[in-house]
Amino acid sequence: MDQVVSYCGLVCEKCLIYLATREKDDDKRYEMRAEIVREIKSHYGEECKPEDITDCDGCKTEGGRLFSGCKNCHMRKCARRKGIENCAYCDEYACEKIEKFFATDPDAKTRLDAIRDTL
Numbered sequence: 001m002d003q004v005v006s007y008c009g010l011v012c013e014k015c016l017i018y019l020a021t022r023e024k025d026d027d028k029r030y031e032m033r034a035e036i037v038r039e040i041k042s043h044y045g046e047e048c049k050p051e052d053i054t055d056c057d058g059c060k061t062e063g064g065r066l067f068s069g070c071k072n073c074h075m076r077k078c079a080r081r082k083g084i085e086n087c088a089y090c091d092e093y094a095c096e097k098i099e100k101f102f103a104t105d106p107d108a109k110t111r112l113d114a115i116r117d118t119l
Helices: 016-022 026-044 074-082 096-104 106-118
Strands: none
Touching: 016 026, 074 096, 096 106
């Protein structure tokens, strides 16, 4: 099965928030969300609590659950407004917003660059 690459180049099915949403065991789900809090602090310098980590069905979901960080994502909003699959398809790739994101998630850049090379 092919991976679904999000607008910014992340793979939702590998995202800790996406995986925690699908976890059935309450204790394990809480532990996963505590790990997400540590990752958010480490990667983005933002403070939050496990209770702040909302469920998410992936940033391309239509009418499903969406993590607050995804709801407010500038790249998601821009790509949806332009009607493109992800940022690799954008005429302005790589813009300042996505370049800033790549500083914290270089694998996303690698993925989008690979897609861009096939276009």
